[in-house]
Amino acid sequence: MNNQKSEKKKTEISVIGSGVAGITTAFHLGKKGYKVNLIDPTVNSEINNLNPKNGTQSSLGVLMGNIYKRSKGRAFLLRNTSMRLWKEWLTEITCDESDLIFEKPLIKLANSEKEYQSMIALSNDKKNYGLELLDTNSLDFWNSIFETKLTGGLISREDGRLNPIKLIKSLMKSLDQIKINKIDKTVSKIIKNRNIYDKSWNIDLENNQSIAQDYIVICSALNTQKLLKPLGHEIFLEPILGQVLELELKKRISNWKKWPAILNYQSINFIHHHPNHMLIGATIEQRIKPSLIDRQKMLSMNNNAPKWMSDATVCHEWTGIRAKPLKEPAPLLKQLEPGLLINTGHYRNGVLLAPACAEWIGLQIESQ
Numbered sequence: 001m002n003n004q005k006s007e008k009k010k011t012e013i014s015v016i017g018s019g020v021a022g023i024t025t026a027f028h029l030g031k032k033g034y035k036v037n038l039i040d041p042t043v044n045s046e047i048n049n050l051n052p053k054n055g056t057q058s059s060l061g062v063l064m065g066n067i068y069k070r071s072k073g074r075a076f077l078l079r080n081t082s083m084r085l086w087k088e089w090l091t092e093i094t095c096d097e098s099d100l101i102f103e104k105p106l107i108k109l110a111n112s113e114k115e116y117q118s119m120i121a122l123s124n125d126k127k128n129y130g131l132e133l134l135d136t137n138s139l140d141f142w143n144s145i146f147e148t149k150l151t152g153g154l155i156s157r158e159d160g161r162l163n164p165i166k167l168i169k170s171l172m173k174s175l176d177q178i179k180i181n182k183i184d185k186t187v188s189k190i191i192k193n194r195n196i197y198d199k200s201w202n203i204d205l206e207n208n209q210s211i212a213q214d215y216i217v218i219c220s221a222l223n224t225q226k227l228l229k230p231l232g233h234e235i236f237l238e239p240i241l242g243q244v245l246e247l248e249l250k251k252r253i254s255n256w257k258k259w260p261a262i263l264n265y266q267s268i269n270f271i272h273h274h275p276n277h278m279l280i281g282a283t284i285e286q287r288i289k290p291s292l293i294d295r296q297k298m299l300s301m302n303n304n305a306p307k308w309m310s311d312a313t314v315c316h317e318w319t320g321i322r323a324k325p326l327k328e329p330a331p332l333l334k335q336l337e338p339g340l341l342i343n344t345g346h347y348r349n350g351v352l353l354a355p356a357c358a359e360w361i362g363l364q365i366e367s368q
Helices: 003-009 020-032 075-090 113-127 135-148 164-177 222-233 292-300 350-366
Strands: 012-016 035-039 108-111 131-132 153-156 179-182 187-192 201-205 211-212 215-218 237-248 262-265 270-273 277-284 312-324 333-337 340-342
Touching: 012 135, 012 211, 012 237, 020 035, 020 164, 020 201, 020 340, 020 350, 108 135, 113 131, 113 153, 135 153, 153 211, 179 270, 187 215, 187 222, 201 215, 222 333, 222 340, 237 292, 277 350, 340 350
Parallel strands: 012 035, 012 215, 035 179, 108 262, 215 340
Antiparallel strands: 108 153, 131 153, 187 201, 201 211, 237 277, 237 312, 262 270, 270 277, 333 340
């Protein structure tokens, strides 16, 4: 056991990219005892969603793990593993007790009879996952909120959200405590070292700096393609836009206590932010810049927005680019060659799947 610990301390790993995938990978590997560098030109920048540095900081941190429609396969296993790991990790991440909590539950409202029938089947299949159909009283409440006649809905008592800004800040504190080395430089090139007596890889940084590493884990979203192409690896990713608006309501909606951590309706996530503030967010396919048309569609809910939403003022908005795999399922978890791994392409579920993906990386390295 002591020999294993000693070997881990000698093993040097660089994680490239400081979104949630990179930070959680560094956190997991650091906890395992490896010597880890986290490399990103923005790694030491102030963390806030007023000026997001990556897709994570402009997300809502939704953890929609149990309400997922499948109960087998790779995607299900990743979600299931992550939901278990988040509970463990939240006891280990450095934070003030009131600062980072797993907010629950999640409610999803049906937008059609077909969707509601799927919810009925899901609630029957996953009774042990904390899923229940909404009762009549709840439906009446949401009908009054959205000024409509809903078919039905589903509550997931073990799903919810982690505030992404608080999460990243807390993880960064944890990285300092476990001595992760943060390097705020741009990676210009990754080079395979042919000398078998040296470390496997060299990373060239800006200003002619270079570091030798045993392992490299690339978690840098769209920049992954640029780093890998000179090594002969083709990874196909496309940009996906995440868009969040903060609404200031003219007056408070009564009975806010019934509002869950996350409400999902018409593919829009709603978060009751303050007594008269609401966050709304959506992932928009194939965009790199916010569109006024997409913004208006979200605000109008396809011309079905309730009055409180139509009358609200947008007091802040922010966007972030995520990477979506083009020819393979998300996320991309691969060992491309010995010592070179990727953990990227999450695009919709970066915060949700981060622990399971980090664990997968750790298992690959341990098996070498």
